[in-house]
Every structure is written in C-alpha cells, then in structure tokens.
Amino acid sequence: xxxxxxxxxxxxxxxxxxxxxxxxxxxxxxxxxxxxxxxxxxxxxxxxxxxxxxxxxxxxxxxxxxxxxxxxxxxxxxxxxxxxxxxxxxxxxxxxxxxxxxxxxxxxxxxxxxxxxxxxxxxxxxxxxxxxxxxxxxxxxxxxxxx
Amino acid sequence: xxxxxxxxxxxxxxxxxxxxxxxxxxxxxxxxxxxxxxxxxxxxxxxxxxxxxxxxxxxxxxxxxxxxxxxxxxxxxxxxxxxxxxxxxxxxxxxxxxxxxxxxxxxxxxxxxxxxxxxxxxxxxxxxxxxxxxxxxxxxxxxxxxxxxxxxxxxxxxxxxxxxxxxxxxxxxxxxxxxxxxxxxxxxxxxxxxxxxxxxxxxxxxxxxxxxxxxxxxxxxxxxxxxxxxxxxxxxxxxxxxxxxxxxxxxxxxxxxxxxxxxxxxxxxxxxxxxxxxxxxxxxxxxxxxxxxxxxxxxxxxxxxxxxxxxxxxxxxxxxxxxxxxxxxxxxxxxxxxxxxxxxxxxxxxxxxxxxxxxxxxxxxxxxxxxxxxxxxxxxxxxxxxxxxxxxxxxxxxxxxxxxxxxxxxxxxxxxxxxxxxxxxxxxx
Numbered sequence: 418x419x420x421x422x423x424x425x426x427x428x429x430x431x432x433x434x435x436x437x438x439x440x441x442x443x444x445x446x447x448x449x450x451x452x453x454x455x456x457x458x459x460x461x462x463x464x465x466x467x468x469x470x471x472x473x474x475x476x477x478x479x480x481x482x483x484x485x486x487x488x489x490x491x492x493x494x495x496x497x498x499x500x501x502x503x504x505x506x507x508x509x510x511x512x513x514x515x516x517x518x519x520x521x522x523x524x525x526x527x528x529x530x531x532x533x534x535x536x537x538x539x540x541x542x543x544x545x546x547x548x549x550x551x552x553x554x555x556x557x558x559x560x561x562x563x564x
Numbered sequence: 565x566x567x568x569x570x571x572x573x574x575x576x577x578x579x580x581x582x583x584x585x586x587x588x589x590x591x592x593x594x595x596x597x598x599x600x601x602x603x604x605x606x607x608x609x610x611x612x613x614x615x616x617x618x619x620x621x622x623x624x625x626x627x628x629x630x631x632x633x634x635x636x637x638x639x640x641x642x643x644x645x646x647x648x649x650x651x652x653x654x655x656x657x658x659x660x661x662x663x664x665x666x667x668x669x670x671x672x673x674x675x676x677x678x679x680x681x682x683x684x685x686x687x688x689x690x691x692x693x694x695x696x697x698x699x700x701x702x703x704x705x706x707x708x709x710x711x712x713x714x715x716x717x718x719x720x721x722x723x724x725x726x727x728x729x730x731x732x733x734x735x736x737x738x739x740x741x742x743x744x745x746x747x748x749x750x751x752x753x754x755x756x757x758x759x760x761x762x763x764x765x766x767x768x769x770x771x772x773x774x775x776x777x778x779x780x781x782x783x784x785x786x787x788x789x790x791x792x793x794x795x796x797x798x799x800x801x802x803x804x805x806x807x808x809x810x811x812x813x814x815x816x817x818x819x820x821x822x823x824x825x826x827x828x829x830x831x832x833x834x835x836x837x838x839x840x841x842x843x844x845x846x847x848x849x850x851x852x853x854x855x856x857x858x859x860x861x862x863x864x865x866x867x868x869x870x871x872x873x874x875x876x877x878x879x880x881x882x883x884x885x886x887x888x889x890x891x892x893x894x895x896x897x898x899x900x901x902x903x904x905x906x907x908x909x910x911x912x913x914x915x916x917x918x919x920x921x922x923x924x925x926x927x928x929x930x931x932x933x934x935x936x937x938x939x940x941x942x943x944x945x946x947x948x949x950x951x952x953x954x955x956x957x958x959x960x961x962x963x964x965x966x967x968x969x970x971x972x973x974x975x976x977x978x979x980x981x982x983x984x985x986x987x988x989x990x991x992x993x
Contacts, residue, residue, distance in 0.1 A: 464973070475973070479988055481989065491627070511619065511620065515862065518863075521956075522986065523947075527898070
C-alpha cells in the first residue's frame with residue numbers, strides 16, 4: 418500500500434504539514450477562514466515533534482495489524498479494503514479513546530472539544546496527502562511501501 | 565439449520581466477531597455456524613451505557629454492519645443457547661433441542677454479572693447492566709415508573725458508566741463502593757480522587773468503604789437501600805455492578821479444564837484439542853504478572869478471538885502479550901490505564917505528575933528498567949506510546965527522565981524502536 422514516509426533528516430520542524438492538514442479538514446479549505454473561524458473544531462492529524470536538532474512528523478501508520486481497529490468498541494475504526502488505509506467513521510465514534518490507548522505511534526488525536534477521534538485518512542480522494550504536497554523540504558513522501 | 569459445521573462459534577460479541585474475522589482471513593470457504601443466546605445482531609456491550617444515556621440511538625449499538633455475517637458466509641442461530649458441549653462426539657447441544665456437530669469450536673460466551681446475596685435483590689427495580697436487554701429494561705422502568713433516584717452498587721467501570729448514564733437521564737444517583745476508592749482496579753488514589761471529583765461535580769453522590777445491608781422493598785418493588793452504615797438511601801432503581809464472572813456453564817462435565825474461566829494456552833486452545841475459548845470467558849496468562857486469570861477487557865477479547873480464528877483455520881498465531889487496559893471517559897474526564905497501573909511496592913519505580921486544577925494525573929510504573937504500567941487521567945493524549953512500551957518490553961532506563969515530559973513522543977524513543985513503529989509494523993512483544 419501507499420504510505421506517507423517521514424524523513425527525519427530532512428524535516429526542519431516548520432509545522433506546515435500541521436497547518437495544511439487543518440486547512441484540508443476545514444469546511445472552507447481556505448487558510449485564513451479556517452484559522453479565523455474554524456480553528457476551534459479542528460485537530461491536525463499530523464504532529465511534528467522537535468527535540469534539539471531533530472524534527473519529525475508523525476501521522477497514522479496504517480499498521481498491518483492495526484491495534485486501534487481491534488480495540489475500537491464501536492466498529493468505527495476499520496480498514497478500507499481497497500486502499501488498505503485505516504479510517505475512522507466519526508459518526509460512529511463515541512470518544513472512548515480506546516484507539517489512543519493502543520496506538521504505539523501516538524497518532525490518534527482527541528477531536529477538539531470532545532469531538533470524535535481524529536486521525537489521518539491519507540486525504541482520501543486527493544492525488545496525494547496535503548501534508549506531503551505542502552512539505553517544502555520533501556521531508557514527507559508519498560510512496561509505495563512493500564513489507 | 566445444518567446439523568454440522570466445520571467451525572462453530574459460540575457467542576456473538578467481540579471475541580466471536582474476532583474469531584469470524586480470524587477464520588475468514590485464512591479460510592474463505594468452509595462453513596461457519598454461530599450460535600448465540602441473545603437474539604440480536606452483534607452489538608457492542610460497552611455502548612449500552614451510551615444508549616441508556618441517550619447519547620446514541622439503537623442503530624449505533626451494532627458492532628458490525630447488518631450484512632456482516634452474510635458477507636462472511638456465516639450461518640447464525642440467534643436466541644438459542646449452547647447448553648452443553650460433548651467433546652468426544654464433537655457435538656453441541658442447543659437449547660432448542662437440536663444438536664450441531666462441529667470440527668472446531670470457539671467458546672466466546674463472555675461473562676455474566678455476579679449477583680451478591682443481598683436481602684431484597686430480587687425486587688422489581690433491581691437490575692444488572694451488561695446487556696442490551698439490561699439497558700432496555702432500565703430505560704423502560706424509568707419511562708413507566710418515573711423513577712427519579714438510583715443507587716449503583718459497585719464503583720468499577722460498569723458502575724461508573726451506568727451512574728453516568730442514569731445521571732444523564734436526570735436521576736439522582738448514589739454510587740456505593742466497598743473499596744476506599746472508585747475504579748480501584750484501574751486508578752491509583754490520586755486518579756480516583758479526580759474521578760470522584762468529576763462525578764460529584766456532576767451531581768453524583770459517592771459512598772465509599774461501605775456496601776448494602778439490604779434493599780428495601782414494598783410489595784416487591786424496591787424503594788430504597790440500607791447502607792452498611794445503617795443509613796437509608798431512598799431509590800426506585802438499584803444497579804448491581806459488583807463484577808462479572810465467566811459464563812462457563814456449557815462446558816461443565818465436558819472434560820475442558822475450567823479454573824476461574826476456561827483455561828487456554830497461547831493459541832487460545834482449551835485443554836481439548838480443537839476447542840478454543842476467547843474473551844471474558846477465557847483464562848490465559850497475564851504477561852505482566854505471570855498469573856493465569858481472565859482479563860475481561862474489550863481489546864483482549866477481540867485479539868483472543870482473532871488469534872483463535874487464525875488457529876482454527878490452521879494458521880498458528882500466538883497471543884503475544886496480554887494485560888489489563890482500559891480507556892473510559894466519564895463526566896467529561898478521560899482516563900486510560902494500562903498494565904500494572906495501580907502497582908505499589910519496592911520492586912517498582914513510580915514516576916508521577918499531577919495538576920489538580922486540570923484534574924490531570926500521569927503515572928508511569930517501571931520494573932527492571934521496563935514500563936510495567938501507565939495511568940493517565942485528564943490528559944490522555946498519546947497514551948498508546950506507553951502501552952506500546954509495555955508490550956514491547958524494551959528497556960527505557962536510558963530515557964526514563966523524559967517519560968513524563970510535556971513533549972515526550974516518538975523522538976524520545978530509541979531509533980530502532982521508533983523506526984519499527986513508524987513503518988507500521990506495530991510492536992513486537
């Protein structure tokens with residue numbers, strides 16, 4: 418399947434991926450409107466970690482044996498049989514955070530203000546995920562991963 | 565119904581669904597028969613408190629889509645119990661008088677609520693709270709009697725979640741717990757204190773260190789309870805939530821070894837070849853304590869079910885790691901506990917950090933340089949990294965000082981471990 422691959426050695430910690438993710442998840446898809454009027458309800462699905470010289474962007478790894486799918490009490494978390502991506506049906510999620518409890522990458526977020534779990538869906542429907550498209554340093558790549 | 569099948573699945577909850585999905589990962593063709601006492605399509609038990617609270621409608625109770633069994637080519641017999649298993653003839657005897665011969669079977673009958681012998685416990689208005697029927701019964705009782713006060717016996721997960729639901733229905737609720745704190749199996753004293761504050765702020769009364777002397781009833785209808793202290797608390801509803809015990813009745817005299825639950829090995833097989841048990845009914849080894857005990861939690865039930873299904877289909881999967889973990893949000897306070905989250909004692913090194921203003925509490929329990937438990941109250945973000953560290957058993961000595969730092973994350977972890985997680989290979993136990 419295709420994966421977003423983070424290349425720590427190129428990441429400069431600019432957090433544009435977080436911003437692009439928020440804009441993508443907004444209603445308006447407009448950066449100004451999203452941040453002015455929609456920011457409260459939006460959680461980015463990618464997190465940039467920084468420590469000294471090291472920076473690193475992490476989002477859902479769409480694990481082979483996804484523990485979040487196993488632990489989900491509602492059946493909201495499923496694997497898309499076509500793309501292989503793990504997706505969360507936010508209409509079914511009841512915010513129990515079992516997915517957060519078991520995600521070894523810490524890549525499922527609590528939705529803003531008690532909303533459902535928020536996680537990367539690889540920008541389903543787009544030609545490539547928006548965090549990858551907007552990364553100025555090619556620290557995020559959209560690649561076929563075989564293993 | 566066919567009277568023979570290759571794979572028999574007994575039960576219709578988390579472990580049963582895991583077993584079906586496990587079997588069908590490797591065997592798309594052979595027959596699966598699923599028999600379950602409850603008449604419903606597979607539903608999620610933890611959601612019954614959300615249903616009672618009115619947070620979800622009945623259509624969201626289902627654990628898998630309505631065509632799940634059709635798509636997976638499973639013949640279901642619902643509303644019929646398996647009463648007995650004959651291990652020599654490999655036959656299940658059903659409550660409707662039929663028999664069903666099988667090659668391999670998984671027992672995923674779950675648990676049943678333990679009901680203590682309290683005077684008045686059979687009065688109208690006294691309920692357990694583990695099934696859809698329970699939730700419907702409480703809901704009906706509230707609607708038909710106009711009940712306004714409830715007492716919940718038991719301050720564990722079921723007790724706390726049912727108290728939350730009843731409060732959401734505007735009942736006056738009192739939780740009675742024998743232990744000196746709420747959620748004593750999952751939370752430490754500080755975590756429990758925050759949980760209790762959140763409950764009390766929501767208007768729930770909490771009575772700790774006491775139990776019920778008796779349930780008071782009038783014409784067989786509950787009107788109150790007498791606490792251990794002698795004080796009477798008037799109520800029209802009593803929820804008995806003191807624990808759940810494995811539903812092992814069907815294997816009595818079958819030759820299958822039963823201790824607290826049905827004893828299984830690392831492939832979830834019972835003492836009888838080809839017969840498996842998974843979920844709350846099963847008793848396997850806790851990888852953190854080494855003890856053989858049931859671990860009646862949701863993710864464990866699914867995983868055991870799935871491992872079972874793979875093995876039934878001839879794929880030798882092994883349970884890599886089993887320990888208790890719970891994620892529960894109630895009254896707006898999220899809590900996550902994993903592993904030996906309440907451990908105390910000289911063999912453990914405890915790291916902890918609390919913020920009373922935010923009701924946030926973190927506790928990491930180390931043993932021999934490894935994470936053996938973790939507890940998060942209030943701020944649960946990224947808690948799964950710790951669950952991963954418990955499963956992987958990697959030595960954290962070199963970075964333990966960063967474990968409770970605000971920016972703790974994957975960058976804090978050894979590079980090899982991080983790469984493995986990032987590649988989506990999960991955590992090797």
